[in-house]
Amino acid sequence: MLQKQVKKQQNVLIKGTKAGLTFYFNDQCSFAALIAELQEKISERPKPADADDAFVRVKLVTGNRYLEEEQMKQLEQILTEHINGVIDSVDSNVVSKKEAEAARHNHEVSRLVKIVRSGQVIETTGDLLLIGDVNPGATVRATGSIYIMGKLRGMAHAGYDGKKQAVICASSMLPTQLRIADVIRTPPEEASGQWMECAYLDDSGKIVVEPVQRLVSIRPELTSFIQEKP
Template sequence: MVQKQTKPQNVIIKGTKDGLTFVLNDQCAFEDLLGELSDKLSERPQPQEMDQNPLVRIKLVSGKRYLEQEQIDQLQSQLSEQIHAVIDSIETDVVTKVEAEKMRLDNQVTRLAKVIRSGQVIEVRGDLLLIGDVNPGGTVKASGNIYVLGALRGIAHAGTLDNKEAIICASKMAPSQLRIADVIRRPPERESEESQDMECAFVNHEGEMVLDRLQKISQVRPTITDELLG
């Protein structure tokens, strides 16, 4: 006996504690998806008075389908009219060109070999690897991590785009100010001369910036590459 193949569903609706999740087939035509969605929504119990019922929050899972704004508006219109719902979030496997460029910039490493003198400001997207000193009055900024293979005696601001996972490392750590995202630390108090060990600054689980030896970073930031750790 030949078994009849089951037609794949274009829309799968799942209930969650936060609302409803709609898993959309990413292989079918968008018009077919809209048609099945309308059929399934019409089968759901309709509230007597929509205006008196809270909005149902919807999460769309679109897989490898890229939803244009016009298509999102069509889905939203259908959801609003049939079940008084609003699209709260969209989960997709598709990366747009804008998102891809942002990822590239955030993961790049800018390498400089120079001395940052008083009054100079160097700002980069991604990580900064500086071979040289940051003199008092000089400033280095990066949206990612900052590595100074030299003396850091000026200002260093890592994670400028609110990235508290960023770190600041220097061969000689004697800054006038350290900043990671919005967490600021003043010059460290030292009982003796500058440490001979390379040090790193990072934000701990309590939201405080701490200084520690370079070897500690592999424990608190295990994603830092072995190459950069030396």
């Protein structure tokens, strides 16, 4: 009787790309088994002729496996020794607790009832909802968007850590300066501040100030309200 051969599951799959090498890791096996197979497979690969001079860019695809700091160091050492590889990116379905906490903070809304006076600086992680005015000489900064239910007559900097999708809204938009990410705009001379407006980065990377109703079309993700059907 012929015995049916069972194909051994690969813990490491290596694919070459124009950018370098991509390593696909099985997320169900132990890390020790993963390392053993990795060392076996890359030791069989011939070194490039210019291996001593050129680095090989490596991408790791780990699925539901989270790599601890020590595990990453071990992988870096093995890849460097055998193929002169440098880990360029890690594609994973999981994040660390620290990364999850940072993401949560970046999506939080800080609420403040205050008149921000000249010389004062308000800075927060995530979005800022300010009920009050920002006087000339005052500054409000947020990693997310800034919403001011009052007069903005000072400086507002949204997305100060680089978030270009951030917006600035105010009931009365008369700022001394607007900043979104690393883009700066001084207010136009014809600004009246008579109605609620929003500032955002358009496709060309410039800060545009328009009536707040435009937010529905330019930043639809800001709207989470779902109207119930009768």
